[in-house]
Amino acid sequence: MMLVVRGDACVLPDGGEPARLRAGDLAIARGPDPYTCADDPGTAPQVLILPGQECRYPDGRPLNGSMDLGVRTWGNRLDGATVVLIGTYPMRGEISGRLLDALPPLLTLTTDVWDCPLTPYFSQEIVRDEPGQEVVLDRLLDLLVIAALRAWFARPEAEAPAWYKALADPVVGGVLRLLQDDPAYPWTIATLAAKAGVSRAALARRFTALVGEPPMSYLTGWRLALAADRLRDSDDTLDRGAGGVAGVRV
Incomplete structure (x- = not known):
């Protein structure tokens, strides 16, 4: 799940058409097929995120915390033009598959059909370092994804299960x-x-x-x-x- 907080972003599935996102837009990549998230389709990847959330440079070198900018924050700089909140569900089961199989490989919701009040709260909570914070963020991610799927299936052209x-x-x-x-x-x-x-x-x-x-x-x-x-x-x-x-x- 990728939620653009500031600036513009682009999600490029391997072999698919790029999806451009603006502030407030959301994208859900179903996986396990790879994709690229960048500020522009022409920007070369600077980081590889591998299974198990292992992060490396494109040449294979480990990041070793070189891009850490604080609590659950990493990138080139804190005042970057583009900020994206990212959440991941690493496992897939039979129950979740019943819903995921009804989704496209890349789902996007723009602000004209998606206005989620959880976005500012999520932005505030993700950088906190307090007891129980992981539980709070897990539940917020669940709520965010549920709200996104409801909005996706509520579209007139949607093909819900x-x-x-x-x-x-x-x-x-x-x-x-x-x-x-x-x-x-x-x-x-x-x-x-x-x-x-x-x-x-x-x-x-x-x-x-x-x-x-x-x-x-x-x-x-x-x-x-x-x-x-x-x-x-x-x-x-x-x-x-x-x-x-x-x-x-x-």
Whole structure:
């Protein structure tokens, strides 16, 4: 995620068209394909940011803190013409992939469709060095990305995933939240229909029409995705995870 605070910037995906950004504009690069962020398309890269946030000069030499300008701040100089706030999610799982796969490799939101009140607060907080600051910044980044994705999918020409659009439905949206919030519960069409206040047949038809698959099929896929992320991100084994240790039953 790149949020321009001051000046102009340009994001150039490898093999794609450059996206020009002005102050207040935001870009989200989906990854893992590389891209270049510069003040101008003609500016040669001065720093390489590798996996694991390892930073090197283009010739391979490590930066070794040579561009550090203070708390979470680095670059050529503090009074530079261009300032960009950058946030990164280093891991990708099955759950996040459901949303990321619906996004283009490079998403940009300009100020004419994007006016986020979090920007000035983020700018103030990112340079502080106080207890719990990492937690504050993590939550701010989450809120910023969520606000950006909502603005992106709210555009008239947006192609949001079926399940995302279905969340706005008064019946199916509530059922989706039940399944997502408590996937380990032994849900059935009958219990879901009772919670939604509709018949089983009506729920099955409406859910399938809006989401693209029946409720129980969606639940199975959700449980499998949660289990896959749990196995990837913890020391749980397949035998241990299959018993629902993570609150997920497949």
